[in-house]
Amino acid sequence: MATRRSKASRQPNARVDAARLLCGLLALALHSAHAAEPSQPTTAPTAVNVVDNPLAGARGDDLFLELSINGNPQGLVHFGLRDNALWASAATLRKLGFALPPDASDPVRLASLRGVDVRYDAGLQTVAITASAEAVKLGTTIVDTAPVSTPVASGSPGLLLNYDVYGTKGRRNSSSLNAFTELRAFNGSSVFSNTMLAQATQGEGLGWQHNSVRLDSTWSKSFPDEMLTLRVGDTVTGALAWSRSTRIGGVQLSRNFALQPYRTTTPLPAFLGSAALPSQVELYINGLRQYSGQVPAGPFQLNTVPGINGAGNAQVVLTDT
Incomplete structure (x- = not known):
């Protein structure tokens, strides 16, 4: 009877060992599956860099103002307002005709330019700049005193x-x-x-x-x-x-x-001058007015009619408008 009890006690121990072996195999299989999966890279938070506007600065304002130079409208131009002063990029000022030194700072404070007077109207959002001939280089305006419109020829068969x-x-x-x-x-x-x-x-x-x-x-x-x-x-x-x-x-x-029988092929005398503001130009030959018209600010060239020859007195009169 003692021998029978020892055989009956071994059977439960064998079942427990088999269950433990099965659990170990399952754990090993799960560990291998996790090891085979590719590791996902850790995503770092994106940093957003905030760059201050070079014209307005950190505490200034960006402005698009209606600009006029010596009375000549230039349209909308980008400026920066900081410390109660207007600033503009060097490229913009050179494009407008300002004579800047090669080593000029960028951006440029308008009040620091020599021979330049700046008037800013915050209510109208306009800027009026009055500059000398040395500060700004304007294009030459060519005025023809005897403009001739080209007629369009027409013909029938x-x-x-x-x-x-x-x-x-x-x-x-x-x-x-x-x-x-x-x-x-x-x-x-x-x-x-x-x-x-x-x-x-x-x-x-x-x-x-x-x-x-x-x-x-x-x-x-x-x-x-x-x-x-x-x-x-x-x-x-x-x-x-x-x-x-x-x-x-x-x-x-x-x-x-x-x-083109109306075209003049002979050399014409010309008069050169410069106007600080938009002006009215008048040409007098021997005391008689031959031409009257408008010219913008800047240098101008006045071409005359070929009837002016020989000795005589020519006078050009400019009047600010």
């Missing part, structure tokens, strides 16, 4: 026959008949022209004899804006005072000033 006929009657029943003809077809700025000479003669005891010669056949096209004329066919070259013309057959592209 057509056909023209021009002829010149003459005849003679002599003694002994001698006669002759001569004709010069030109046939011209045109359409807009293109023209085709053909000239011909025909002759018929009759002598004593002879019948009429006919003879004809084609002279020139030319197609031409004009370009009024460029003052150019293109010719294809028979034409004559240009000539100077010491040369002679040559009759050619081919293609010719030449300058044709007759397309």
Whole structure:
């Protein structure tokens, strides 16, 4: 009976060992699965860098103001307001025409510029700058005292026959008949022209004899804006005072000033000046006013009409407006 009790007591111990072995295998399998998974990188918080505006600074204001320089409007320009002073970038000031030294600081305080007076209106959001000719370089305004508007040429298609006929009657029943003809077809700025000479003669005891010669056949096209004329066919070259013309057959592209008869080809006298503010300019020749008009601030060039020649007295009067 003692032997039977010892066999019965071993069976529960074997079951407990098997359960422990199974639990160990499961734990080992779970550990291996976690080890095989890729590790996820740790995400660091993103840092946001706050950069102060170089014009306004940390405690200033960004402004877009309507700018005028010596009375000339320049549109909206970016400025910075700090410490009750206006600041602007060096690139903006150079673009507006200010003469800055190469080593100028960026941004630039407007009040530090020499020869510059700044007036800021906070209510109207405008800035009026008055600068000397040395402080700001403005472009030269060219004023033509005799502006001529270019007319637009117009034409309709057509056909023209021009002829010149003459005849003679002599003694002994001698006669002759001569004709010069030109046939011209045109359409807009293109023209085709053909000239011909025909002759018929009759002598004593002879019948009429006919003879004809084609002279020139030319197609031409004009370009009024460029003052150019293109010719294809028979034409004559240009000539100077010491040369002679040559009759050619081919293609010719030449300058044709007759397309713009209003254009002045002679040198014109000019008057140069500079206005500190928008002004009215008047030109007097020998005491007679020849021109009156408006010029903006900055240098200007006044071109006169070609009628001014020889000795005389010219006077330019500027009046601030």
